[in-house]
Amino acid sequence: MGTLSRLDAAARGLHDVLTDPTLGACVSRTGKHGSLVVSAALTPEDVRDAMREAVRRARADNAVLVTALLGHGFTAPQQSDLYYMVADSTTGSTMSAVNVGQLLTEAADEPGVEGVIALIDTCHSAGAMPDAGRIAGGVRAGRTRLSVLTAAAADQAARGMRLTLALTDVLRDGLAGAGSTVRVDTLLTKELRGRITGQTVGQFDYDNDPYAQEQLWLAHNMRSIPCAAGGVVGPVGRHDLEEAVTMWRADTTLPTTLTRAALQNLYDFTCQAEAQNAGDLDWHGRVTHLVATLSECARTVVLLNNVLAEVMTSDLLRSARLLSGLPHEAEGPELLRDLVEYAAVREPRQYEPAWKRTARFVAALAHLSGTNETVGKLREWARDLGVVTDFNDALAEYARKRQQDGLRLVVSLASALTDWPEEVDAWLVGTDERLPVHGRFRCESADRVGTGRAIGAALAWARGRLPAPAQLTNVDVAAPAHLLASWRPEEAKVDRRLLGVNHDVVVRWSGRMDPAENAELNDAARKALVGMADSATVPVEWIGTSVLDDRQILEQELMTGRYDTAVGIDHHPETLPDVLEQLLPYAPIILWPRPDARHGHDWRTLVQRTWRTLPDALPPAYRKRWSPEHNGCAACLGDVRAVWHDEAWLEFCRPFEQRFVTGPEEEM
Known part of the structure; x- marks a missing residue:
């Protein structure tokens, strides 16, 4: 037989695709009987030994065996059985070659093998189709599966490794309409026949295994991937x-x-x-x-x-x-x-x-x-x-x-009914305690400075309860609406530095910890968060001066569920404390610009562009705002204020909904 100049490249290309975990997902093997055997000195016994080793591996793993025979083949006069040729094979001696039908029948009949897929790219390859009667009469009584893809009819030559090269391209690019996997079926055969001329691609399928978990598939289908x-x-x-x-x-x-x-x-x-x-x-x-x-x-x-x-x-x-x-x-x-x-x-x-x-x-x-x-x-x-x-x-x-991230300190200024609190409460969340550990800290003075020092005391108390090398990074600060409108907790002076220098501060509304009404509020917020998570767009409802000018209509819309997701205020209203008092019981997330933020910027676009990073992106944005580089910043996330109630915060509030307010203290 003549030299097949494209044999080596075709074999290696097909092997690459079949052993690619994202495509053929076959296990690659090396060694004497590896998964790729290319040699000009093979004997029939070498082929049978390699096949026996592959069958043994498939049996041990209860796996499907995929085998491909590429090269020369012949059929004897007056017969259609295909013989696969190796180094010293001649068309005058069937013993010098390998009977392909017998090889495949024995592989499919081996107990433990979940099925066999065979790709035959030789002349006369349709002669590789096994006799179904021989399979049914085997030790498994036919309870097996076998799919065979052939390059040419029993009386045809196969040229240029056309089947292998076309099949490799199809598996790399995917097959339209095939679903998540490519199988040796009518759809694949039709596609290959459209790509190959001068020879007839054939397909044989035998399936008599009632216990098979899934159909025999040759490769994952690239066309099922959206891109x-x-x-x-x-x-x-x-x-x-x-x-x-x-x-x-x-x-x-x-x-x-x-x-x-x-x-x-x-x-x-x-x-x-x-x-x-x-x-x-x-x-x-x-x-x-x-x-x-x-x-x-x-x-x-x-x-x-x-x-x-x-x-x-x-x-x-x-x-x-x-x-x-x-x-x-x-x-x-x-x-x-x-x-x-x-x-x-x-x-x-x-x-x-x-x-x-x-x-x-x-x-x-x-x-x-x-x-x-x-x-x-x-x-x-x-x-x-x-x-x-x-x-x-x-x-x-x-x-x-x-x-x-699971470890955080919650600081509450809920007692600040009109101005600054006389004491702050703190809970350490994320330890192994059944309920968060609680502490209460007196403010030296009921003002900004005294509150900052009380928060510093809470931080020292929390650090003292942590085993080394655990570090406290996350701090939630919950405060009433009038403080949220005028005070930036990350800028509270704690010891020698601002709180936000070494801690990621997230601002919450203390009203959601109020046992008198928070169960209903928080249930509504949980429902809203689920809807926001499923939204394909940024779920922020923006309001401007025209909405805030008529507070009665706004209240009516709030009561009927109009603003139950995230609410963005596109400016800094002079009546911000009153606006927050009105919005906070309804919207789980509220955003607005600082009073000294640059005017004329499109805050909607800024929030929309960064939405998926919030609230995690806010603490570093605030730190960046303190740096000299902020002076040249056109539109800065650090100019956006937010009160954020996510699933973690609502989960923290759950004991308060059940009026177990003293529960954390009892854990002391």
Whole structure:
């Protein structure tokens, strides 16, 4: 038989796709009987030994076996059985080759094997179709499954490894209408027949296993991933790749849709001597690097969609972005694709591993959503890219942060009925106590200074109750409306510094701790928060002077549920204390600009752009506002004030709803 010049590349390409965790998800093996056997010196026994080892592995794992036979094949005169040819095979001796039908029948009949999928790319390959009668008469009495895909009819030649190359492209790009997986079925066969001319692609399917948990599938379907239909490359990656290609070779243009196959073709082209010796060599290297990076990004996106299918949401992705430190501009029209792409293309920094930032993002997803099994699968991804240390470091960092975030001090100024309080109450939340530990601290004077000192005493008391090396970072300050309108708790002087320098301060309304009425208020707030979480848009209802000028109509609208989400006041009203008194029992979140904020800015746009980062982004914004750089800031988040009641705060308020106000004190 003649030399098959495309055999080696076709075999390796198919093996890459089948062992890609995001596509074929087969286990790659090395060694004498590895998952890829390419040799010009094989014997029939070598093929049978490799097959026996694969069957043994599949049986041990109760797994599906996927096998592919690529090369030459023949059928004997007056027979249709296919014989697979190796080094010394001749068409005059069936013993010098391997009977494919028998090989597949024995594999499918082995107890413990969950099914067999066979891809046969040889001449006369339809002769590989096993006899269903032989399968039914086996040791499993036919209770097995077998799918076979063949390159040509029993009387046809197969040329140029067309089946393997076409199949590899289909699996890389996905199959329209196939659902979440690609199977050896009529849909796949029709697609391949449309791509291959001169030979008839065939398909055989046998399914007689009543206990099978799912259908036999060959690969995850890229077309079931939202971003796949329009290509696997987002705006950031395309912009950078187009720039690099233009600088390398001005006469080269990219395809309209960048699929995985298109990226692979471009990468193969950059590796050819013709491409390496033409154009700007530095930009050639940049193109090669970008294509490889974007291909890996596409693979990562599919992996994450599969591993996190049950928990993947937009909020999860945005939370992971914030936790991993990616900027807001990393978000794009296809959230997962564009976040992965931004981390890989724009975030790498000098002298650090190329995939470190992506590893931090993937670790954030694992931390926020994953079981140990999920973390293990994503750690395998990190190991393949050489960033397992960065992945594990990020997981450890996030675990420390979760523990630290769960620990907070709640300071209440609820006793300040008209001016400043004479004492403050404090609860330490996030310890192992059944109820938060409570303390009460006298103000030396009923004013701003005395209140600051009492808060400092509460902080010292809380730190004294924490074991080393735990640190207290989060402080919730609850106060009446008249103080919320005029006082910024993070600017309270505590010892030598302002409270917000070393602590993240979130402002709450003390009225939600009032046992006289807060149960109804907080139940309504919980319902509102659920609706806000499900909202595809920023759920802020903005009000201006025209609304505030008629307080009776506003009250009527509040009572009928008009403003039951987040309310934004687009200016700083002179009657802010009265406005807050009116709004706070209804809206769980209220925002407004500081009185000294720059006029003329569109606060709605600023809040809309940063909404997904709130309230976590407010404390650092306030700290930044104290720096000299704020003088040149056009529109600053530090100018936005907020009273924020989230699920954590409402959960803290729950004992007060049950009138267990003295419960925390009894724990002392």
